[in-house]
Amino acid sequence: MGIADRKEREKKELREKIILAASELFLEHGLEKASIRMIADKIEYSPATIYLHFKDKSELFYVIMERAFHKFFEYFSSVQHIKDPMERLKVLGTVYLKFAVDNPLYYDLMFVLRKPMENQHTDKSFEAGERSHAILTKTVEECMSHGHFQGHDPMALSLAIWSAVHGLATLRLRNRLMMYPEDRQDELVEQALYAFNTIMEQA
Amino acid sequence: MGIADRKEREKKELREKIILAASELFLEHGLEKASIRMIADKIEYSPATIYLHFKDKSELFYVIMERAFHKFFEYFSSVQHIKDPMERLKVLGTVYLKFAVDNPLYYDLMFVLRKPMENQHTDKSFEAGERSHAILTKTVEECMSHGHFQGHDPMALSLAIWSAVHGLATLRLRNRLMMYPEDRQDELVEQALYAFNTIMEQA
Amino acid sequence: MGIADRKEREKKELREKIILAASELFLEHGLEKASIRMIADKIEYSPATIYLHFKDKSELFYVIMERAFHKFFEYFSSVQHIKDPMERLKVLGTVYLKFAVDNPLYYDLMFVLRKPMENQHTDKSFEAGERSHAILTKTVEECMSHGHFQGHDPMALSLAIWSAVHGLATLRLRNRLMMYPEDRQDELVEQALYAFNTIMEQA
Amino acid sequence: MGIADRKEREKKELREKIILAASELFLEHGLEKASIRMIADKIEYSPATIYLHFKDKSELFYVIMERAFHKFFEYFSSVQHIKDPMERLKVLGTVYLKFAVDNPLYYDLMFVLRKPMENQHTDKSFEAGERSHAILTKTVEECMSHGHFQGHDPMALSLAIWSAVHGLATLRLRNRLMMYPEDRQDELVEQALYAFNTIMEQA
DNA sequence: AATGAATGAGAGTTCATTCAT
DNA sequence: AATGAATGAACTCTCATTCAT
Numbered sequence: 001m002g003i004a005d006r007k008e009r010e011k012k013e014l015r016e017k018i019i020l021a022a023s024e025l026f027l028e029h030g031l032e033k034a035s036i037r038m039i040a041d042k043i044e045y046s047p048a049t050i051y052l053h054f055k056d057k058s059e060l061f062y063v064i065m066e067r068a069f070h071k072f073f074e075y076f077s078s079v080q081h082i083k084d085p086m087e088r089l090k091v092l093g094t095v096y097l098k099f100a101v102d103n104p105l106y107y108d109l110m111f112v113l114r115k116p117m118e119n120q121h122t123d124k125s126f127e128a129g130e131r132s133h134a135i136l137t138k139t140v141e142e143c144m145s146h147g148h149f150q151g152h153d154p155m156a157l158s159l160a161i162w163s164a165v166h167g168l169a170t171l172r173l174r175n176r177l178m179m180y181p182e183d184r185q186d187e188l189v190e191q192a193l194y195a196f197n198t199i200m201e202q203a
Numbered sequence: 204m205g206i207a208d209r210k211e212r213e214k215k216e217l218r219e220k221i222i223l224a225a226s227e228l229f230l231e232h233g234l235e236k237a238s239i240r241m242i243a244d245k246i247e248y249s250p251a252t253i254y255l256h257f258k259d260k261s262e263l264f265y266v267i268m269e270r271a272f273h274k275f276f277e278y279f280s281s282v283q284h285i286k287d288p289m290e291r292l293k294v295l296g297t298v299y300l301k302f303a304v305d306n307p308l309y310y311d312l313m314f315v316l317r318k319p320m321e322n323q324h325t326d327k328s329f330e331a332g333e334r335s336h337a338i339l340t341k342t343v344e345e346c347m348s349h350g351h352f353q354g355h356d357p358m359a360l361s362l363a364i365w366s367a368v369h370g371l372a373t374l375r376l377r378n379r380l381m382m383y384p385e386d387r388q389d390e391l392v393e394q395a396l397y398a399f400n401t402i403m404e405q406a
Numbered sequence: 407m408g409i410a411d412r413k414e415r416e417k418k419e420l421r422e423k424i425i426l427a428a429s430e431l432f433l434e435h436g437l438e439k440a441s442i443r444m445i446a447d448k449i450e451y452s453p454a455t456i457y458l459h460f461k462d463k464s465e466l467f468y469v470i471m472e473r474a475f476h477k478f479f480e481y482f483s484s485v486q487h488i489k490d491p492m493e494r495l496k497v498l499g500t501v502y503l504k505f506a507v508d509n510p511l512y513y514d515l516m517f518v519l520r521k522p523m524e525n526q527h528t529d530k531s532f533e534a535g536e537r538s539h540a541i542l543t544k545t546v547e548e549c550m551s552h553g554h555f556q557g558h559d560p561m562a563l564s565l566a567i568w569s570a571v572h573g574l575a576t577l578r579l580r581n582r583l584m585m586y587p588e589d590r591q592d593e594l595v596e597q598a599l600y601a602f603n604t605i606m607e608q609a
Numbered sequence: 610m611g612i613a614d615r616k617e618r619e620k621k622e623l624r625e626k627i628i629l630a631a632s633e634l635f636l637e638h639g640l641e642k643a644s645i646r647m648i649a650d651k652i653e654y655s656p657a658t659i660y661l662h663f664k665d666k667s668e669l670f671y672v673i674m675e676r677a678f679h680k681f682f683e684y685f686s687s688v689q690h691i692k693d694p695m696e697r698l699k700v701l702g703t704v705y706l707k708f709a710v711d712n713p714l715y716y717d718l719m720f721v722l723r724k725p726m727e728n729q730h731t732d733k734s735f736e737a738g739e740r741s742h743a744i745l746t747k748t749v750e751e752c753m754s755h756g757h758f759q760g761h762d763p764m765a766l767s768l769a770i771w772s773a774v775h776g777l778a779t780l781r782l783r784n785r786l787m788m789y790p791e792d793r794q795d796e797l798v799e800q801a802l803y804a805f806n807t808i809m810e811q812a
Numbered sequence: 813a814a815t816g817a818a819t820g821a822g823a824g825t826t827c828a829t830t831c832a833t
Numbered sequence: 834a835a836t837g838a839a840t841g842a843a844c845t846c847t848c849a850t851t852c853a854t
Contacts, residue, residue, distance in 0.1 A: 011813085030317065032235045036849060046815045048851080057849070111379055112315065114233065126381075133382050152401070155383065156394035159371075160402075163395060164363065167370025171362075176314055179336050180358065191359035192366060198355070199363075199406040206833080210837075217838095239824060249840045251826080260824070417834085436723065438641045442828060452836045454830080463828070517785055518721065520639065532787075539788050558807070561789065562800035565777070566808075569801060570769065573776025577768075582720055584735075585742050586764065597765035598772060604761070605769075605812040612854080616816075623817095645845065655819045660846070 015053045017043045019067070022060050027105035031061070031113065061109065068106030069128035075099040076132045085142035090197045092139060093165045097193060100169035112170060136162060149203055164196050218256045220246045222270075225263050230308035234264065234316060264312075271309035272331035278302040279335040288345035293400045295342060296368045300396060303372035315373060339365060352406055367399050421459045423449045425473070428466050433511035437467065437519065467515065474512035475534035481505040482538045491548035496603045498545060499571045503599060506575035518576060542568060555609055570602050624662045626652045628676070631669050636714035640670065640722060670718075677715035678737035684708040685741045694751035699806045701748060702774045706802060709778035721779060745771060758812055773805050 021042040025034035036057060040047040054060045075095050082088040100107040110129070140158045143149055149157055168189055171177055177185045224245040228237035239260060243250040257263040278298050285291040303310040313332070343361045346352055352360055371392055374380055380388045427448040431440035442463060446453040460466045481501050488494040506513040516535070546564045549555055555563055574595055577583055583591045630651040634643035645666060649656040663669040684704050691697040709716040719738070749767045752758055758766055777798055780786055786794045 007813085014813095032233075035847080037847090047849080048815055048817095049813080051850070052813070112373070112377060114377060130382055149402075152398050153394055156391055156398045159374075159380075159383070159391055160367065160395040160398045163370030163374060164367040164399070165370070166374060167366030167368070168362075170315070170373055171366055171369060174315060174317060177362075179333060180362070188359055188362055191356055192363040195355050195359045195363045196367070199352075199402055203402040203405050210833090214838085235823095238822075240822080250824085251840055252838080254825070255838070413834085420834095438639075441826080443826090453828080454836050455834080457829070458834070518779070518783060520783060536788055555808075558804050559800055562797055562804045565780075565786075565789070565797055566773065566801040566805045569776030569780060570773040570805070571776070572780060573772030573774070574768075576721070576779055577772055577775060580721060580723060583768075585739060586768070594765055594768055597762055598769040601761050601765045602769045602773070605758075605808055609808040609811050616854090620817085644843075646843085656845085657819055657847080658817080661817070666845070 011053075014043075014045070014049075018050055018053055019060070019064060023064055023105055026064070027108075064106075065109045066128075068103065068110050069126065069132070071103060071106060072099055072110065073128040073132045076135050079135070085139050085146055086148055086201065089139050089143055089161070089200070092136060093161070093193055093197065096165045097169055097189070100173060104173050107169060107173060111166060112174075148201075152203075161200070165193065168192055217246075217248075217252075221253055221256055221263070222267060226267055226308050229264075229267070230311065267308075268312050271306070271313050272329065272335075274306060274309060275302055275313065276331040276335050279338050282338070288342050288349055289351055289404065292342050292346055292364070292403070295339060296364070296396055296400065299368045300372055300392070303376060307376050310372060310376060314369060315377075351404075355406075364403070368396065371395055417459075420449075420451070420455075424456055424459055425466070425470060429470055429511055432467075432470070433514075470512075471515045472534075474509070474516050475532065475538070477509060477512060478505055478516065479534040479538045482541050485541070491545050491552055492554055492607065495545050495549055495567070495606070498542060499567075499599055499603065502571045503575055503595070506579060510579050513575060513579060517572060518580075554607075558609075567606070571599065574598055623652075623654075623658075627659055627662055627669070628673060632673055632714050635670075635673070636717065673714075674718050677712070677719050678735065678741075680712060680715060681708055681719065682737040682741050685744050688744070694748050694755055695757055695810065698748050698752055698770070698809070701745060702770075702802055702806065705774045706778055706798070709782060713782050716778060716782060720775060721783075757810075761812075770809070774802065777801055 018039065022034070022039050025038050025042065028034070029038070036047050036050055040050055050060075054063070075098065076092070079088055079091050079095055082091060137154065137158050140149070140161065141154050144152070144154060144157075172185070172189050177188070180188055221242060225237070225242050228241050228245065231237070232241070239250050239253055243253055253263070257266070278301065279295070282291055282294050282298055285294060340357070340361050343352070343364065344357050347355070347357060347360075375388065375392050380391070383391055424445065428440070428445050431444050431448060434440070435444070442453050442456055446456055456466075460469065481504065482498070485494055485497050485501055488497055543560065543564050546555070546567065547560050550558070550560060550563075578591070578595050583594070586594055627648060631643070631648050634647050634651065637643070638647070645656050645659055649659055659669070663672070684707065685701070688697055688700050688704055691700055746763070746767050749758070749770065750763050753761070753763060753766075781794065781798055786797070789797055
């Protein structure tokens with residue numbers, strides 16, 4: 001059993017190494033251009049080994065995606081302790097953006113890439129996604145019961161808010177801010193979020 | 204002359220067919236996966252024929268990109284006649300979203316795709332992009348001189364506004380609204396925009 | 407007839423232009439890499455036009471080869487006036503080398519390239535080649551009847567002599583003299599010829 | 610271990626088969642026209658397999674070139690035991706010609722082909738070439754210190770001698786002896802070499 | 813458990829050549 | 834006489850994947 005345990009552990013470790021290497025390479029070269037061979041080279045195993053742990057390349061996507069949603073939920077959960085819902089909502093925006101900047105590959109997989117969406121998998125990995133989304137929705141609703149956003153539809157409203165930060169995240173990650181001075185882009189994103197928050201508070 | 208004309212016309216038509224087929228395939232399969240061969244098959248010509256009209260794959264890509272920016276500018280320009288800047292700003296959002304929905308490939312190329320551009324081209328096609336952006340900026344500034352958005356930085360503000368609609372567009376185009384009932388997604392996007400507009404007016 | 411004449415003349419002129427352009431491009435890029443399209447571009451006609459004048463690419467080779475042998479014969483003939491056969495033989499070597507250096511493409515076609523030799527054509531273009539060869543043979547024989555090269559077989563001897571200068575020409579044209587100081591290569595070739603001549607005179 | 614050995618051996622054998630097939634095809638069709646596909650077909654493997662053994666076509670070319678120089682040096686070395694330098698020089702000619710006839714592809718690569726080398730490789734494979742050349746030079750110098758070739762420049766002289774045999778080799782290998790009766794060509798080459806040797810001895 | 817060896821499919825691209833006009 | 838348009842065949846090379854060992 002000691003032996004079996006060690007084997008089990010080693011197997012998981014290797015799986016982990018593959019996932020890590022794949023994540024880095026996907027991020028660096030893009031999903032298509034990062035090849036199984038590159039991943040194998042990086043962990044110093046043969047390509048065939050990867051197929052012992054993952055059915056195919058797209059399963060690798062899927063597993064990484066699952067991780068992504070889990071980590072995302074962690075970020076989001078960190079906000080639960082904040083009592084004032086409006087305050088919580090604003091921090092939520094900051095946390096969302098931080099997640100995107102800290103984990104650009106994850107963000108891409110979760111919210112931008114077309115590819116993994118075509119998979120049948122999607123359901124399971126989405127639990128964490130849905131729970132995260134629920135945090136937003138609930139926060140918005142609490143804001144409303146505290147007197148904010150009167151007259152709005154909560155669903156539409158939460159979508160609007162999500163869109164605003166998602167928009168910021170993608171414009172930045174996909175490098176679409178060239179018309180702004182390069183050295184001010186990061187700062188500008190923060191200011192835009194701040195502006196958005198200010199406007200929201202007035203509503 | 205009649206003959207030469209017809210030839211000329213036919214040549215343009217074929218060029219157009221290539222662009223169209225390429226656009227569809229780029230949208231369906233992505234830039235990388237859509238191959239010259241696939242395009243050729245789709246129009247029922249040989250691959251070599253495509254090279255009679257375009258130097259290489261990236262030129263084809265560039266030409267489509269150029270179109271995208273032109274059409275985008277057309278959409279955006281349609282708004283210039285509106286006197287009241289706040290009204291104009293709101294319509295701008297609607298028009299932006301309409302462009303995205305009407306021309307999902309174009310939208311992708313312009314605002315989402317990580318570009319495989321070693322192209323020097325880019326500059327030229329961007330003029331239309333910059334002019335479009337100027338329309339937004341100017342409108343926001345006019346709003347401010349009409350008493351809206353007091354205390355905000357115009358640059359950050361215009362980015363916030365752009366992000367909000369861009370976020371809506373991409374969440375929708377990249378099919379990230381699954382947690383909302385499928386048959387209400389379109390409607391919801393409109394409502395989110397409406398909510399956003401309402402909030403803005405109060406600021 | 408004036409008209410027919412002009413047409414005839416123009417046709418020849420175009421043919422000439424093709425041959426010239428092809429020669430230059432074959433020399434610059436090599437036989438394979440110089441494409442029909444390149445030739446056409448150079449003369450500012452369409453590729454199809456070339457096929458009105460030459461059956462295919464290899465006929466072009468052949469025609470140029472024919473030219474080559476003619477020019478070669480001109481060079482060789484220039485030596486006929488020299489009375490003393492030994493003197494004539496030595497000048498022949500110089501002239502041969504000069505031809506190679508002046509007309510590297512021709513030299514290649516005639517004496518090095520494998521390709522055109524596979525053609526059936528060869529016969530006709532060789533007349534000039536054979537007449538040139540006869541000049542050498544005759545000169546060698548005259549040398550012998552003047553007391554030189556006693557005891558040698560004239561055929562073997564003439565081949566030996568030809569080989570010596572041909573060897574020099576090809577080592578030089580194909581850039582195989584790297585082990586000699588680069589700035590002395592030309593000079594060295596001359597000196598080698600001189601050495602060879604000196605040795606011959608003693609035999 | 611037995612198994613690993615066998616695998617190792619099989620791998621080397623396949624590599625060898627590729628090299629052999631490539632050599633033959635390069636010789637038959639030329640460097641450019643001999644394609645990876647042709648090589649693969651010849652050994653009845655897929656094209657991709659060749660890339661498991663060689664980085665690309667030019668590496669394959671380089672490896673063959675390296676062999677060529679090594680084998681050439683072997684031929685040349687075989688002459689070192691001959692004391693009398695004039696005798697050694699003559700045998701060197703015979704050996705050189707034998708190498709060319711025995712290994713026409715190698716000879717071509719080394720001394721005739723216009724190289725498609727962007728290869729930095731070249732240097733290493735040239736060591737053997739330079740050592741071979743040194744054998745010639747040294748032999749010539751010894752001849753001179755034994756009283757032969759008085760008054761000659763050793764460098765020019767060695768080039769003259771090399772050229773003579775190289776000329777014979779290439780005229781023969783590139784099939785330029787058609788003006789001599791076909792069944793006497795081999796014999797004639799030998800006689801020419803003999804004639805050349807005789808002439809040299811008198812100098 | 814791990815892999816070396818192998819490959820079918822496919823990528824972008826170029827070329828000599830043909831043919832209707 | 835000249836050509837624009839078109840193509841089939843070929844090129845080098847890469848990739849995800851399989852399978853015997």
